[in-house]
Amino acid sequence: MEQSFDAGLFSRIVLQPDIVGVYVFVFENDDSRHPERDYHQDDIKMAKLFCLEEYGTAASSWKLYDGDPI
Incomplete structure (x- = not known):
């Protein structure tokens, strides 16, 4: 799993x-326990492209996610 805090008007994307495929979970606030939005993409490449196009998430902003399962 990967996450980015470069999520446009949102707090983070996991x-x-x-x-x-790949679930794309979008969180509105730092303390959000559940995503406000979720999407499904065919693979990690398409998920990251979707995040770039929809939220402006730079490819270099992705880091390993070590939090609780969503």
Whole structure:
């Protein structure tokens, strides 16, 4: 899993791979326990491209996510 705090008007984005693609979870605040928005993309490359286009998330901003499962 990866996360970025370069999320436009939102606090952060977490990418969570699964067997059929990648979930994109968008959190409004730092203390949000659940994402306000979620999307599904085919793979990590498409998920990051989606985040760049929708939220302006730079490719260099992604870091490993070590928090609780979403």
